[in-house]
Amino acid sequence: MFDILLSNMDETENPLYLQIYNQFRERILTGDIQSNTRLPSVRALQLQLNISKTPIETAYQMLVAEGFVYSKPQSGFYVINMDEYESRQQNKQPDYFLNTPTPDELSVKKKYIIDFDPSAVDNEFFPIRTWKKMLHHVLENYSNRIGEYGDMKGEHFLRKTIANYLRNSRRVNCSPEQIIIGSGISYSITILTRLIEGIRYVAFEEPGFEPVREQFLQNGYEIIPIEVSNNSFGIKKLEESGAQMIYVTPSHQFPTGRVMPYTEREYLLHWANKHNAYIIEDDYDGEFRYLGKPIPSLQSIDHQGRVIYIGTFSKAFTPALRMNYMVLPMRLLKKLESIHHFLSCPSRVEQWAMHAFIEQGHWYRHIRRMRNKYRKKHFTLMECIQTHFANKVEITGHSAGLHLQITVKTRLHEKELLKLAADKGVRVYDFQKMRINKTQSSYPSIYLGFAGIREADLEKGIQLLKEAWSHSFIE
């Protein structure tokens, strides 16, 4: 049944383990080897193929690492359940920090007609022509610097430009020296954890942005979850927690979408000042606000250097660039020199291009354009949901950002809703993973990102969701 073919010299010159791995993978993906099948034992395959154990063990390890196979202690290796696999792929999406690259991803992707991926942004309106012009311009004009390492904190003039932009748009108060340009929030957190000293307890929004939480956990910090919902934030718990740092997303809480009210911001700063604590303000989609008047960033009302502000080009521009920035309070700069071995800035060429893009006014134009675009998508989506679902869902977290939350009046669980939606070709998101303490609230909450979907497809997506779920609604 498991006729694995080996050649010592196949045309690709693949080593044995790779040949074995490839053949198993392909047959699992095509369904030739079915879900939950037990693979032959290493010993059995060894006898069959007449080779040493090592390549077989290696291939199996690789299948496990890539998620096609799991091992049961004392029993052997089993093909994973493809249904589970798909739902795992779905659950995995929210931590968009590791999309498996293997063909399976494509095959899973293809199954969806519409994917409300909260991490995706619009690609139709990406200013390709202008960006190309910027790249062209800087490669011609900075070619004399292309042979050199630059400043690993980021190019100085880009940091200056970002400082200005942040002052104008988010009232962030900083000098270029305080800015560190990086390749994403995981990099910023890596650097930050090198700079802070004597901190052990980190308060974290619950639910909250799991990748950052995991990073703190794996760095040995203790996480204190502070419950946040559409209309509350566990201030009392924070006060008693002994936390020395807190991570928050005040512009548009991830994932609930809540906007932190002004008084709470003041309270947070008060708390930080009182305890000499730090606040990480992750302003990932602060550029987009639809309802209510803008509330100043925490950094802008911090007068004692308690806020670490983190922003990104991933939302307002593109996540493909992998460029973000962190604004450090002055007192954290002191140690920077001694940890500079950890610094590694993103491409200088793209930093030059970004500088030119902003300086020449394209950035402000782009942001205005995207604001309008997303505002339209946002209201279209809201309208569709209201039209099709009426009072069967409650929409929250929709006054800012690029995703919203719906709570569905059904007795089904999140997972079941996801499955039903997937059967119709629609992918929606369940952010249970964003919680440390799993709880089951009365009705399931589902997340829809709209930035990456064409406006014309929004209605179709909602219609399909209605078809998928309507039989389960509670009257």
Place this chain on the structure above:
Amino acid sequence: MFDILLSNMDETENPLYLQIYNQFRERILTGDIQSNTRLPSVRALQLQLNISKTPIETAYQMLVAEGFVYSKPQSGFYVINMDEYESRQQNKQPDYFLNTPTPDELSVKKKYIIDFDPSAVDNEFFPIRTWKKMLHHVLENYSNRIGEYGDMKGEHFLRKTIANYLRNSRRVNCSPEQIIIGSGISYSITILTRLIEGIRYVAFEEPGFEPVREQFLQNGYEIIPIEVSNNSFGIKKLEESGAQMIYVTPSHQFPTGRVMPYTEREYLLHWANKHNAYIIEDDYDGEFRYLGKPIPSLQSIDHQGRVIYIGTFSKAFTPALRMNYMVLPMRLLKKLESIHHFLSCPSRVEQWAMHAFIEQGHWYRHIRRMRNKYRKKHFTLMECIQTHFANKVEITGHSAGLHLQITVKTRLHEKELLKLAADKGVRVYDFQKMRINKTQSSYPSIYLGFAGIREADLEKGIQLLKEAWSHSFIE
């Protein structure tokens, strides 16, 4: 004397601390406030300016952080010695991981007519036109992916292309799954330290590449220095060390330039297999070899997955791209999924461009071209040194790579040679910083990088060095 002008609302709206900082910085840089001057105490300035202490303290802290001022306990703040400052800038260069971005850098740079910077590469031959074409091509053709996060391990097809390149050029044996594309060696080491378990003792070449050594130290590893010279490597010490990992640069030892002989490579693998240890093979300039026949990479003769291979685009292409890659042995892949929050790949756009660049054959053409170019620079430099210095210097570490070592027959110290060279407008490098245990060998060793210098300038540089040093030669 220290008439600092403050406005609550100057045209830049700079906060007070920034105004104070800027004024001091400018006046230090222009020499208006001289080296070693004691700055007014915080209290004195406070009285003079009639403001609170905080902005003054902040400004002083910032001046310290940026290296313009140092504080003497119980005494106050002093402007640094500008000579020392410059030599510090020079010593700093070797860890090219933090070039201060401030105007001072430019002013220091300008002083050098010729800078034998070992981190710089040729910028005249960077294929601007072709690279622009690639960027153009991928922005047009991949625009449908620009709204999405990709695989944080790196784009799969680029990893495949790199695997092929490494197989062809360095005989590295790996599948794309084993490759992680990153933004430089500091990133690779950050990821690696997350994957290895139970390792505490890391052997390190002495002298060796300080940024990586520092990273291990700051991550809590213990470093065991293994002495390496032009003709020896401390095998015996390694054998007895209890080390569980070793970092080596076998193609062209950094900084001595030694090429590790084949038998030593075999020995190292033998050692690693025997102790279940890992070898980090940093092949940073493995593309360039001038004398002797190429020796296979350690990874290519490793059959038990003991070698972690790290390569970079910084030498053969440009450090401005900030792109490198690490090849992990299979057994280290297992944990990858669980640490994926730490991953952050470089720009996807440039990854696409690099893929196209390699696939279309430009990469191989470029490497051939640079090999010829650097071979010529290398031999020109050797010739100049021999002509001008004859038997007053010994050249070593010159059979590969982009820098070489000269040992000068003088009674002066490294620092003095650097200073004399600087007075003539030439910058050369002293790699004492690359040692943990400072030793003073009989004659001082100086390093010269040649990749970033135009061929026509090499002779001039050497001539100036001769003029600078000749009075000190020992007969």
